[in-house]
Amino acid sequence: MRQARADEYARFAAARAGHLYRSACLLTAGDTHLAEDLVQEALGRIYVRWGRVCLVGNPAAYAQTVLVRVFLTHRRRRSSSERATDVLPEVAAAGVDTPLRLTLLAALARLPAKDRAVVVLRYWEDRSIEETAEVLNASAAAVRTRSTRALKQLRGLLGEDVGAYARP
Amino acid sequence: MPADQHHDPFEERLTAALHETGGGFETDRTALAARGAVRGRRKRLVRRAAVAGGAASVVIACVGGVLVLRPGGTAAEAVPASVTASAQPKPSVTATPATGAQMIATLKGLLPKGDFSEERGRGTEPTDQLKVPAPYAGLVLDDGKGAAAIEVSVGRVQPGGTEARQAAQCPDRVYVPYDACKTSRLTDGSVVTVLQRYEYPDRRVDTKLWTAELVTPTGQHITVSEWNAAAEKDRPVTRTDPPLSPARLTRLAAAKEWRPVANALPEPLPDPALPGSDLHARTHLLALLPKGLRVTDKSSDDGDFAYAVVDDGKGRSLVQVNVQPDMLDSAGDLFGSGSETLPDGTRIAVKQGPGDRGHQVMWTVDTMRADGRRVVISAFNAGTQNESATRATPALSIAQMRKMALDALWWSGS
Numbered sequence: 001m002r003q004a005r006a007d008e009y010a011r012f013a014a015a016r017a018g019h020l021y022r023s024a025c026l027l028t029a030g031d032t033h034l035a036e037d038l039v040q041e042a043l044g045r046i047y048v049r050w051g052r053v054c055l056v057g058n059p060a061a062y063a064q065t066v067l068v069r070v071f072l073t074h075r076r077r078r079s080s081s082e083r084a085t086d087v088l089p090e091v092a093a094a095g096v097d098t099p100l101r102l103t104l105l106a107a108l109a110r111l112p113a114k115d116r117a118v119v120v121l122r123y124w125e126d127r128s129i130e131e132t133a134e135v136l137n138a139s140a141a142a143v144r145t146r147s148t149r150a151l152k153q154l155r156g157l158l159g160e161d162v163g164a165y166a167r168p
Numbered sequence: 169m170p171a172d173q174h175h176d177p178f179e180e181r182l183t184a185a186l187h188e189t190g191g192g193f194e195t196d197r198t199a200l201a202a203r204g205a206v207r208g209r210r211k212r213l214v215r216r217a218a219v220a221g222g223a224a225s226v227v228i229a230c231v232g233g234v235l236v237l238r239p240g241g242t243a244a245e246a247v248p249a250s251v252t253a254s255a256q257p258k259p260s261v262t263a264t265p266a267t268g269a270q271m272i273a274t275l276k277g278l279l280p281k282g283d284f285s286e287e288r289g290r291g292t293e294p295t296d297q298l299k300v301p302a303p304y305a306g307l308v309l310d311d312g313k314g315a316a317a318i319e320v321s322v323g324r325v326q327p328g329g330t331e332a333r334q335a336a337q338c339p340d341r342v343y344v345p346y347d348a349c350k351t352s353r354l355t356d357g358s359v360v361t362v363l364q365r366y367e368y369p370d371r372r373v374d375t376k377l378w379t380a381e382l383v384t385p386t387g388q389h390i391t392v393s394e395w396n397a398a399a400e401k402d403r404p405v406t407r408t409d410p411p412l413s414p415a416r417l418t419r420l421a422a423a424k425e426w427r428p429v430a431n432a433l434p435e436p437l438p439d440p441a442l443p444g445s446d447l448h449a450r451t452h453l454l455a456l457l458p459k460g461l462r463v464t465d466k467s468s469d470d471g472d473f474a475y476a477v478v479d480d481g482k483g484r485s486l487v488q489v490n491v492q493p494d495m496l497d498s499a500g501d502l503f504g505s506g507s508e509t510l511p512d513g514t515r516i517a518v519k520q521g522p523g524d525r526g527h528q529v530m531w532t533v534d535t536m537r538a539d540g541r542r543v544v545i546s547a548f549n550a551g552t553q554n555e556s557a558t559r560a561t562p563a564l565s566i567a568q569m570r571k572m573a574l575d576a577l578w579w580s581g582s
Contacts, residue, residue, distance in 0.1 A: 047208020
């Protein structure tokens with residue numbers, strides 16, 4: 001019945017909201033307010049298309065794609081250039097700000113938005129180069145370039161032994 | 169670590185660090201999910217249409233040609249919760265939490281005599297699967313003249329908000345064909361809209377769907393839906409009309425029994441701000457239409473989407489426009505080979521083909537300025553997307569559509 005589809009969406013949104021939020025927190029380098037806004041926007045877009053979304057093979061991956069695109073669109077609205085920021089956005093008040101978290105978020109904040117999206121998709125979402133390229137509407141070669149550049153920059157910022165921060 | 173990557177210890181450590189950091193972010197997922205749904209409903213309500221064939225565009229390729237302009241019969245979706253509000257529902261009026269069984273019993277008590285079957289319901293309490301309460305009751309009523317599905321949903325909307333306003337409006341006939349629609353105000357100030365439409369807008373099956381949507385001055389939102397079949401879809405029509413007359417449907421929606429149930433729900437969220445809500449597509453569309461065309465119908469709201477039905481004396485033609493401030497991300501999908509780029513960087517793509525349903529001619533001129541501002545205009549050779557062609561080609565030429573789309577007027581005042 002009519003209600004069934006609404007329920008299905010509600011269950012999907014409730015099940016995915018947490019993960020989408022965590023992804024958004026990484027994409028925004030710890031700006032939790034913006035992260036909430038991005039997730040709401042992504043879920044809103046999915047809501048509108050739910051009739052079709054629920055038919056695709058992997059709605060969860062689709063939601064992630066929408067989130068990343070919403071994030072990049074938002075970035076563009078704020079500034080027309082892809083300029084990395086030196087200012088660390090407000091980091092979540094909740095939770096413990098471990099050295100690892102602070103350092104990693106500060107490093108992510110220094111990456112251009114699209115590079116950050118590549119890092120999040122590749123290493124948090126575990127997407128392949130090709131999948132990442134599809135999400136970003138970019139070529140595989142462009143994603144490889146961004147990925148290499150981002151890794152180099154992160155290596156410089158975090159040091160070779162990232163994990164050391166996790167074991168203070 | 170991605171499987172296609174050669175082994176690199178740094179990448180492994182980065183993966184672990186991302187997981188540890190990302191996993192540390194927690195939020196009220198229920199509230200977040202509910203807010204997403206609110207935003208989605210709002211998007212649907214502003215009548216965002218799928219104009220272009222740009223399927224890759226996440227924003228506009230929403231509901232194909234079948235626009236659902238109002239959440240008819242989906243009131244239970246409209247039950248958002250927020251972090252702050254969900255903790256303290258306002259106890260200003262009687263609030264009576266209900267179980268699913270109580271919802272069903274209430275519905276049965278308000279219906280005419282008959283055989284009830286396929287009863288189902290949900291109460292005001294959140295469940296493990298559904299953290300945001302969405303009470304409803306549904307059943308199949310057989311009054312001796314044919315089994316019919318009936319469903320009641322109870323929710324809350326922001327008084328005076330977009331949803332409340334939309335519930336008190338008949339939908340645009342251009343997108344939702346219906347037999348009758350009437351909005352009336354009851355003595356207690358509630359507004360009720362009774363809509364007699366079809367389950368399938370193209371009427372490939374003649375299942376009728378009649379709904380009464382009622383919003384009280386305090387935002388209680390009751391929707392009753394009934395069909396002339398035992399289910400919304402995939403069950404044969406059992407009778408000419410659904411069992412409850414529009415008057416009876418109104419009485420059922422207005423029944424005092426539902427009000428305390430609505431009061432037991434969390435307070436609704438205020439309308440979220442939506443990008444593009446400061447645009448005036450309707451005003452500008454009407455201003456930019458070529459002279460000599462008679463406008464026989466037009467969208468009722470301003471915003472980032474608008475339509476007009478025009479007639480040049482040779483038959484009606486639907487013209488619709490989407491104005492989107494920030495679509496650079498989709499540029500690659502929308503403007504492929506064969507598209508044109510003006511010296512100022514504006515890209516233009518023209519598409520002349522069948523409409524979403526295949527039986528109409530749909531011409532589209534899609535334009536995007538270098539900064540991502542997009543105007544896409546489509547014109548059809550029929551007055552709505554649900555009817556047969558009224559003419560061979562749309563009433564506007566591609567050149568006229570192009571001139572309109574490139575006009576700077578769309579962006580004035582935004």
